[in-house]
Amino acid sequence: MTPESILEHAPKVLTQAQREAYFRDGYVSLDGFVSKEWLDRLWAVTEEFVEESRSLSKSDDKFDLEPDHTADNPRLRRLTWPVAHHQTYWEFASRGPIADVAEDLLGPDLVFHHSKLNFKWSGGGEEVKWHQDFPFYPHSNASVLAIGLYMADVDDEMGPLGAIPGSHKGPIYDHFNDKDEWAGALCNADEAKLPLETAGYMAGKAGTITVHHVRTVHGSMPNNSPRMRPLLINAYASADAYSLTPYPGIACPQNEMVVRGKRARWAQFDQEACRMPPDWSGGYSSIFALQQAEDDSLRAAE
Amino acid sequence: MKMEQVLAETPKVLSQEQRAFYFENGYLLLDSFISGERLKALQDLTKSFVDKSRSVSASNDMFDLEPDHTADAPRVRRLNMPYRQDPGYWDFTSNSPITDVAQDLLGPNVKVHHSKLNFKWSDGGEEVKWHQDIPFYPHTNYGVLAIGIYLDDVDEEMGPMGVIPGSHKGEIYNHYNDKDQWIGALDEKDFGRVNFDDVVWLKGPAGSVTVHHCRTVHGSVPNSSPRSRNLLINAYAAADALTVSAHPYPGPKTNHIVRGKPARWVEYDSEPCLLPPDFSEGYSSIFAAQQEEDETLATV
Numbered sequence: 139m140t141p142e143s144i145l146e147h148a149p150k151v152l153t154q155a156q157r158e159a160y161f162r163d164g165y166v167s168l169d170g171f172v173s174k175e176w177l178d179r180l181w182a183v184t185e186e187f188v189e190e191s192r193s194l195s196k197s198d199d200k201f202d203l204e205p206d207h208t209a210d211n212p213r214l215r216r217l218t219w220p221v222a223h224h225q226t227y228w229e230f231a232s233r234g235p236i237a238d239v240a241e242d243l244l245g246p247d248l249v250f251h252h253s254k255l256n257f258k259w260s261g262g263g264e265e266v267k268w269h270q271d272f273p274f275y276p277h278s279n280a281s282v283l284a285i286g287l288y289m290a291d292v293d294d295e296m297g298p299l300g301a302i303p304g305s306h307k308g309p310i311y312d313h314f315n316d317k318d319e320w321a322g323a324l325c326n327a328d329e330a331k332l333p334l335e336t337a338g339y340m341a342g343k344a345g346t347i348t349v350h351h352v353r354t355v356h357g358s359m360p361n362n363s364p365r366m367r368p369l370l371i372n373a374y375a376s377a378d379a380y381s382l383t384p385y386p387g388i389a390c391p392q393n394e395m396v397v398r399g400k401r402a403r404w405a406q407f408d409q410e411a412c413r414m415p416p417d418w419s420g421g422y423s424s425i426f427a428l429q430q431a432e433d434d435s436l437r438a439a440e
Numbered sequence: 441m442k443m444e445q446v447l448a449e450t451p452k453v454l455s456q457e458q459r460a461f462y463f464e465n466g467y468l469l470l471d472s473f474i475s476g477e478r479l480k481a482l483q484d485l486t487k488s489f490v491d492k493s494r495s496v497s498a499s500n501d502m503f504d505l506e507p508d509h510t511a512d513a514p515r516v517r518r519l520n521m522p523y524r525q526d527p528g529y530w531d532f533t534s535n536s537p538i539t540d541v542a543q544d545l546l547g548p549n550v551k552v553h554h555s556k557l558n559f560k561w562s563d564g565g566e567e568v569k570w571h572q573d574i575p576f577y578p579h580t581n582y583g584v585l586a587i588g589i590y591l592d593d594v595d596e597e598m599g600p601m602g603v604i605p606g607s608h609k610g611e612i613y614n615h616y617n618d619k620d621q622w623i624g625a626l627d628e629k630d631f632g633r634v635n636f637d638d639v640v641w642l643k644g645p646a647g648s649v650t651v652h653h654c655r656t657v658h659g660s661v662p663n664s665s666p667r668s669r670n671l672l673i674n675a676y677a678a679a680d681a682l683t684v685s686a687h688p689y690p691g692p693k694t695n696h697i698v699r700g701k702p703a704r705w706v707e708y709d710s711e712p713c714l715l716p717p718d719f720s721e722g723y724s725s726i727f728a729a730q731q732e733e734d735e736t737l738a739t740v
Contacts, residue, residue, distance in 0.1 A: 380684040
């Protein structure tokens with residue numbers, strides 16, 4: 139759907155100014171938007187998964203681990219696809235307050251795309267380089283967004299999500315490097331052209347949500363604090379935006395599931411070309427492993 | 441690829457005039473384009489599949505049967521995905537003069553989308569109502585076409601394919617009825633917007649090849665002759681046109697690259713496209729949908 143047609147629908151939870159800010163800047167954050175009750179429920183299940191990860195020594199379909207993860211000192215980078223692992227995550231994604239936010243920004247008909255929980259552990263946890271989401275999962279059009287929930291207070295030291303305002307209206311960048319290998323991030327030359335000094339860093343207390351458009355250039359610094367920065371991300375698409383590539387890796391029942399309204403009868407297309415991601419049907423390793431070149435076989439995938 | 445980019449490539453088998461005609465009119469007829477051994481091999485192969493159908497009493501993944509099909513008088517409506525059933529068909533689809541035709545009209549990088557062999561049996565065999573192909577399999581752009589080869593001589597009586605010239609430049613019509621049920625055909629209430637006076641019936645001797653653009657309105661009347669009219673169809677897409685909906689015949693060799701290489705960049709056309717029902721749970725043929733044999737399919 140176009141911003142104009144979305145704005146014609148009365149919002150459920152956002153103000154008109156917040157919606158306009160999102161369409162203008164390509165991102166918006168809502169401080170303390172999610173209630174303590176929801177946070178407590180999400181923390182309860184998340185702690186169970188952190189416990190479960192202690193017994194693991196290497197990453198698998200469910201857990202993406204930092205290289206120095208141990209049973210005594212768990213360093214989880216990511217819980218992959220949390221909505222499939224616990225009903226609480228799915229309830230939050232499909233019926234929680236963020237589904238209303240998605241509806242206010244995507245229109246009354248929307249589908250679920252994917253979910254992940256990035257821990258960004260304390261003491262140097264994972265940088266995420268500047269990238270756009272669209273080249274990871276091209277759709278027939280770009281009415282697609284991701285909503286992140288800070289499960290803990292996040293200050294500037296902790297590597298909050300940063301976004302370049304207006305970059306969603308700019309080009310779709312090539313996320314392959316000059317050797318034609320998938321890099322999952324902008325190349326240095328493209329990065330140099332971006333007004334990085336304008337980046338908005340979305341710090342906020344626990345319960346704050348960040349919303350970014352699928353074409354917005356975004357990233358985050360390492361977490362230099364002694365505290366971890368868990369960010370629960372759920373991505374959604376307007377029902378007229380059809381996913382063009384299968385979701386990589388594990389089978390995920392909620393992928394493409396209708397969250398609000400109904401699936402569109404007409405597919406809408408954008409005009410700008412988008413580069414295809416590598417063929418991930420044989421398996422996907424996370425953006426962290428990739429951007430840090432842990433996995434050379436993946437870099438060469440295509 | 442844009443038309444200008446396609447036309448800038450040196451053609452393999454078509455003349456520049458034929459390519460320009462296709463882009464202008466949305467179809468092409470190539471008289472006796474396939475002949476000799478290649479044609480004979482396809483005809484013989486097809487006869488062997490008709491024989492195979494004698495032992496089948498209900499439609500299945502391979503055969504779509506008319507209701508009065510019997511072992512003694514086989515009435516196959518369609519052989520599904522022939523190129524998956526026999527290497528002879530795959531060779532024709534993937535590496536023959538029709539693959540060259542696809543390349544000449546879609547550009548150097550070409551995928552095959554699907555294939556089917558419609559038998560249109562003698563004495564009343566199946567009408568195909570007016571429809572466009574793209575609502576059956578939407579892609580991100582309209583670099584998609586179907587190439588048919590008549591395996592028999594086809595005259596007017598035999599229900600040749602009819603096309604509406606230039607209709608590929610017009611609207612994409614609704615293929616659902618007023619009750620929002622998929623009918624796989626244009627609704628008669630929209631007929632006033634179609635230039636039926638211009639219809640061209642594509643006839644020719646065995647081996648003649650038809651090409652139609654995925655937005656061209658086309659159809660065919662029943663075969664009122666005592667002869668059968670077997671039409672082998674292969675549908676192709678430019679590699680930069682990605683499918684938007686579930687493939688009606690999921691399995692091997694869907695969206696297989698037959699020329700060039702996979703696209704690095706997805707190309708989009710801004711014109712929205714109608715979507716079919718969700719075929720991921722199984723596809724029953726256009727015949728069944730148009731003739732409402734299958735109520736579950738007709739109801740989305």
